[in-house]
Amino acid sequence: MALVDAQGMIAVEHGQSISIYIARDDEPPLKVIVPQNATVRELKKAIARHFEIYQQRTGSKVKISWKYIWRTYNLSFDSFTLDDNDSCIGNYGISNKDTLSYKKKRKKPKI
Known part of the structure; x- marks a missing residue:
């Protein structure tokens, strides 16, 4: 276990951080630890960081373009889309041990 994981777990125990699960198709959920008052942008960075740690553990060398993922x-x-990067995740009602999922963005119709 890495030092970052241990620090994150301690922060969760002290109520300073929350654990969020990211559901992925055909893959086990990814557990991400973020501060309670994190923004959507900070959550996205944490997802990328935790996924890279997950890849190191599994020995995977697949390169992920996070710019493409977020685009x-x-x-x-629930029924909310976290589309404002500067908004606090608490504004969406997200709390400890909640599960988020990826939702494909809809293309804007050309006028």
Whole structure:
């Protein structure tokens, strides 16, 4: 276990951080630890960081373009789309041990 994981777990125990699960198609959910008052942007950075740690553990060398992921998908919680990067995740009602999923962005119709 890495030092970052241990620090994150301690922060969760002290109520300073929350654990969020990211549901992925055909893959086990990814557990991400973020501060309680994190923004959507900070959550996205944490997802990328935790996924890279997950890849190191599994020995995967697949390169992920996070710019492409965030341009193509939004995070979704219940019926809410987390589309404002500067908004606090608490504004969407996200709390400890909630599960988020990826939702494909809809193309804007050309006028």
